Amino acid sequence: MVILSIIWGSSFILIKKALNGLTPFQIGGLRNVLTGIILLTFGYTSLKNIKKPQWKWIAISGFLGSFFPAFLFAIAETEIDSAITSILNSLVPLNTVLMGAAVFKITSTRRQLLGVIIGFIGTAVLIFRGSEINPNQNYLYAGFIILSTLMYAANVNIIKKHLQDVRPLTIAAGNYVFIVVPALIVLLFTDFFSATTFNSETIWTAILCVVILSVFGTALAKVLFNKLIQISTPVFATSVTYLMPIVALIWGLLDGEAFTPMQGLATLVILAGVYIANNRRT
Template identity: 30%
Template sequence: MIILAYAIVYIVWGSTYFFIQKALSGFPPFLLGAFRFIAAGILLMGWSVIQGEKILVGKKIIPSAITGFLLLFVGNGIVIWVEQFLPSAMVAILISSAPLWFVLLDKPKWQENLNNKLAILGLVIGFGGVILLFSERVTSAMHSINSGRDLFAMGLILFSAAAWAGGSLYAKYNASNTSPTVNTSWQMMTAGVAFIPGLFISGELSSFDISAVPLNAWLSVLYLVIFGSIVAFSSYVWLIKVQPATKVSTYAYVNPVVAVLLGILFGGESISLTQISGLIIILGSVLLINFDKYRSPVKTTSASA
């Protein structure tokens, strides 16, 4: 089950960057976020009711609501908004900095992580990789008309990665004994509702024409609801409870590979050698950060023997 959950998070989430951009061809960002997560939340709640689970438990809803707000509204919502004007491959690569945030924000594990020489080396190398990754985009943005917007978008994506790591760690250390399905459904409903004010502030509803939405946008939304939200996010919520947070964060170095391949094969996107170099450096840093996590099961087994 753990291997299957990792495979789902690695592959399915890597594809969501591509499908988000396709969905944005017919849906404005706030409407897309509200529709996607409310639909997924309703489906999961319905399944929970069918299974005879209690869904209205006040004290247990609050941690799920906080997690959903940080992960899906702040973390994923920023990605949805930014993908209006940044290529999906670029967004996916920038999000690959998330494992660095996991190490920095995991306070209960600071002594373990920060006293780990490989983890510190990984952080330093990862920082260099992020600088290299941003270099061409920042340089070109400064000389373009939309430089301010592009730089702001880059800063938002970094904040998105930090919010995602923070929300994941909050979920790990404040998990209730409610079923994962119920927890996930409330996380999605909270995020979906949080998107609604943006509909009115941005004026998206007044300009939205449902009859003009192309079929590929509808199919992309369907994929995001079923696979991106229900299947992959549920797998992630379960993994973050049963596995070390830094190890689960390794999804971030597989997702960009999938996203880049899809963007190149189907989206007509391109990626430079400098960006590839930055991505490789970041991936190497994540491997260093998690190196002891990979070795620990072997050590434990030897000690037990």
């Protein structure tokens, strides 16, 4: 969980830097294509272990957990700071609990629900303070992040309910059987391969950021996250999104983004929510 929080918490600043040389659709397309190449290279031989009824869930999981969010987060960060984007992502545990109970019939304990609520309060404070510090940012773009959190929540519940017996690497590689071609098509339509794109002075730095995102923030992180879902509860697994903002806020501070003592207090509230939600006592 800590490893994932560091990897994913660093992803938001990488997206921000990549936007200096690439468009949101180029970032999403390139990220998905590169990740697909990596995961299919290492996990292709394990695909034969996926049972026929599981393939539809693999496909749905891929689009909800990887394909669409890669574009939505990049679009959101054209208007919202990277740290605030990571904070909004903390809605995932709450959506996971609500969707798990309403759609997938996966129950959570009262302690887990209490922890999620406390963590959400901390997140709300962070969002409120962020809007005060950055009044010129268009917070309508927060809708792209909220939509992504709903997709992530659905993906977590799908893996827990329908893909529990499939190896994490197999799930990740199977996802990209369906993702990599649509991602390549999107990338082709963005004129990524044109001379104009590569004439930009910042293009290679941007591409390097996307490569790091693909290798660590998507390929490695997806395998680790799938494993975390299988060995724990959906709430525990998604609580990583409560730790990610701490890492993202540190990166944002180093990059000149604002941070206040109230945001520090809200971060402590988030950590308290994580502790309560993940305590084994019921």
